[in-house]
Amino acid sequence: MPVDQTLGIATARSIRPRIVPILIGVILLLIATVAVAMVVIGRGNRAELLRADADHILDNPRLASKALNRGGKVFLANCAACHGANGRGSTATGTPDLTDQDFLYGAGRVSEIEQIVLHGIRSGDDRGWNLALMPAYGRSVPYAREKLPSLTPREIDQLTSFVRSMNGAAGEDPAAAVAGQNLYQGHGGCWDCHGRDARGDQAIGAPDLTDGKWLRGDGSRRDISRIIREGLRGVSPAFRGRLDPADARAVAAYVASLHHPKEKP
């Protein structure tokens, strides 16, 4: 069939200007649709995460996958600077290991970790954990909030012997350890936080002194003596107001997963 070339060219020119805006419109519409869909799905995921029972998120594989994916990114951006990218903390700086089974506060449940993420430890947030602080017994004022006695260097040595002997360290003077125990249970006041049995108190974050795990240092005479003398002043910031609530929950789930609990809490 003969083709009118002139007409053909003319037709193509007249059609192209119409197709281009239509194509642009369709692409924009598609982008808008995808964006809206992503927002709707994102909101749905967020709502699902927040409305779920925090302590059972890790039991739901679909929800756990979303929480861990998001939580890992939040952890790297906000927590890794102190706790390390692998969450193992550092005994050099007294930053807790988040991968072990030694819990300073609570039992490692997602809801408990979420509270710490949101309100912190000694962060100044009224809803945070602000009760306990290891006093500096080698200072003239060991504890700002409460009147506590300073200890003499000999008393600090005796307490060190007591703590080390509880953890099976060899070479400690038994007499010094007994004197240290008397101090621990007596005017040293250590029992008030760490408990009469020295197993700590998770309600105030006082560490177990008998389990051979050390928040700072390696349990050497030098390290324990220094902690008693200079105290500990670690802080976990409150991320309320800085993190979206869904991100706070996601990172709490992620941290809980790092602990690899032997049994479900």
Place this chain on the structure above:
Amino acid sequence: MNVPAGETKAGLRTWWRPDVHNERRSLTLCAVAAVLGLAIAGGALFNARGTRIAGVPPEDAAVVNQSPILLSDYVAQLKALYNVDPSQATPAQKRAALNGMIREELYVQRGIELGLQNDFIEVRNSLVTAVESQQEVEANATLPTEQELRAFYQDHLQNYQPEGLMTLTDYLAPDLASAQRAVIAVRSGKDLATAMSGAGLRSSGATDDGDEFYFAAEAHIGSRLFSIAKGLHDGQVSDPVADGGRVHVLAMHSNRQPVAEDYGQARDRVLADYRADKIARMRAGTDHFLRERADVQIAKDFR
């Protein structure tokens, strides 16, 4: 103005005809709308319930007059009241916890409406503490760089010295001459105990517990004697010192001057001090800002 009867009838006839202009209808509708608007405004004024938002956000358990009751607070409240998680709580426990929180929120809002911060010292104190705590939270959430921390450590090196330690004996002499004799004997190489007892000096007992931190030694022997003791080396005795009507001779057995811990050892305290310093600066800044923008007028006789 008198309206002719014919016009009135025509106006009534065209009342329901929207295609015909009717001034009476326009005015009447305007008046009705105005009255209706005023009635709604008046009703809302006396029965105000606040603006409702569309649904409760997923991070909240409830919203009371647009103030959220956070889900995390609700969970904490359930634990505080009944020691249970939401999954274990009974419907009655959940209701009671939430109702309690809603009541608290309503009372807080009512308290603000009534301006109770002007009347109750506890409320005022709590508000001041809350504002200060907010600054603390913000400061604690900042993570300075290692470079900033090291610079802070260098600038405040004296804060990272543990207390010095000394073991000394504070001898009391019967008189200045005996003290001089004892000091000369020790400095010429005689045994300390023999020299002191030979000249009639005896320990005051103030520092006989062995090693002491500097602050403890100062508390035991006083600032004047402590400042002398601090400068003594191991095995050295001081010149006789008259203090408080008595003559003292200080014998230093061991004096360990404070040495600053290295940065790695002190890092946690450096970070805590850095943040404390930041809080202090933020508070000073806030004080200045609030003062500057406030209109504070002080009576003449109180200036």
